[in-house]
Amino acid sequence: MKKAVKTLVRYVILISAMLMFVFPLYYMFSVSFSSKPHIEEGALVPDGFIEHWTGVIAGFSGVGGQGIVNSFIISASSVLVSLLASIPAAYAISRYKFMADKHIFFWFLTNRMTPPACLVLPYLIMWRAFGIWDTLQGVVLAYCVFNIPLAVWLLTSFMASIPKEIDEAAFIDGYSLARYFRRIFLPLIRPGIAVTSFFIWMYSWSEMFMASVITSVTSKPLNAQLIISLGRVGWGVEYGMASAAGAITILPGLILVYWARGYLAKGFTFGRI
Amino acid sequence: MSKYMVVPAMIVVMFVGLVPLFAMINYSVQTPYAVENVFVGFGNFLRVLTDQRFLDSLRRTVIFSFTVLALELPLGLMFALLLYEKGKLNAVISTIIIIPALLPPISIGLLWRLLIRGSGPIGQLAAIFFPSYNPFQNAAHAYYTILAMDVWHWTSLITIVVSAGLAGMDRNPILSAKTEGATRWQIFRHIELPAIQFPLVFVSLLRLIDGLKIYDEVLVLVAGGPGLTNEYVSLFIKTKTVEEWLVGFGAATSLFYLFIVLMLCYMLLIVMTRGKGVV
Secondary structure: OHHHHHHHHHHHHHHHHHHHHHHHHHHHHHHHOOOHHHHHOOOOOOOOOOHHHHHHHHOHHHOOOHHHHHHHHHHHHHHHHHHHHHHHHHHHHHHOOOOOHHHHHHHHHHHHHOOHHHHHHHHHHHHHHHOOOOOHHHHHHHHHHHHHHHHHHHHHHHHOOOOHHHHHHHHHOOOOHHHHHHHHHHHHOHHHHHHHHHHHHHHHHHOOHHHHHHOOOOOOOHHHHHHHHHHOOOOOOOHHHHHHHHHHHHHHHHHHHHHHOOOHHHHHOOOOO | OHHHHHHHHHHHHHHHHHHHHHHHHHHHOEOOOOOOOOEOOOHHHHHHHHOHHHHHHHHHHHHHHHHHHHHHHHHHHHHHHHOOOOOHHHHHHHHHHOHHHHOOHHHHHHHHHHHHOOOOHHHHHHHHHOOOOOOOOOHHHHHHHHHHHHHHHHHHHHHHHHHHHHHOOOOHHHHHHHHOOOOHHHHHHHHHHHHOHHHHHHHHHHHHHHHHOOOHHHHHHHOOOOOOOOOOHHHHHHHHHHHOOOHHHHHHHHHHHHHHHHHHHHHHHHHHHHHHOOO
16 A cells, blocks of 8 residues: 555656656647747647748748758768767777877867857857858867767777777788778677767757857858847747747757667766766 | 877867867957957956956856756656666656757757746746746846756756666665665665766766856846846856957956866866776
């Protein structure tokens, strides 16, 4: 009897917590599918108005359209660029003792932790000087400051679990380094690469602060467009439009959460737990 | 030979991480607008330490960061312990409650702004039970709303990390403690807590650092307002640098802020190396 009460209390707490986590998400979708007068009344249940979505996908009123495409390009190229730089680096760190590997690691960590607020000013000035201000490659390069350190940390923790003897055996058998990577090593750390890609993608897809400063017209990602449309305080924010854009920004997380749930602890703690 | 495979990544991180740092050090010792190229020594840093608006925002940010940690830690720990037992329902619940940690901060701000506006669900509930609630005009109400939003956003991170720690724990001591008649508290205090000590310290430091960096959510929710009452350091620096172009002063502020974050970061490194060693 006592045990039944305990179980009941446990599930009441957990299920009410779950509802509190789910409801705001539902509400955002509900608002995005509601017409303007309906939103003013609360829009707890959508009235099936889809023009906010078509508007955002077409990019009316400066939110969506090209911004969605830009977000995709930026996130996908961030994954590609960061992996290309990080896989060799992580391999070297996990296989060789360096004079200062501890310091390199700490230095990488500090880059991951640097507040974006400290970086936007130098980036704005540098990117203008190098002519990559307001370009997609400029945004991808700026994101490298967070993505490469994270990728190196994560990949190193995955690579450390693969014994060095496999490398040695392969090299004795006459594998070249490139062939060893392609045929043996990369397939072995495939889960690590998938998790790393996921975290790079999520970061690049979510980032708004730096993107809003180092882009202006042609290469604004969705988030940077959204902050402009939300910034018009007092001018009457288009909540329907903003919710549709917001719903698009949360989609990757919603879609991938089930697949990623087992790896999240590892990703958030740089592979330490 | 393959030792040098670390070089490309280092070059990129040097370009995007180290060059900006040197640029900031360079600007921080020039006149506040940094246009005349005049060396003024530590003038900007003295101005930072006497700038009331900055000190207010710094104090607010530090208090905020510790407050959300104090709220999220027990809650996240509670969820992790409640979800500990394996089961279908628990798997579903734990998958759902980790969603907020995967959402863009800007969308979290938007979500909460939708909820608290006059015709949103929280706004309507408040109109019935707490008619004076007005986060857009009342600084304290705005602050509590930001706290609630951050708890909503990041509690699950603590649950995720603590759950991972609990999953790797040896269960046998708990069974034998139970047969010996240990209370729930004793089991937690002497068996579970030591097992999750490392994850707990780790995730706390992570949350402290992230709390200090808060920007997107507050900007979207109340734009640092009403007035300047909820201006956090990131918002302050953004205003001073890329909006008012106080390059020298802004760089000095950034360095000061960076120093505080890096101190915490160094503590994080010490915790990490105690856990498993660096590599």
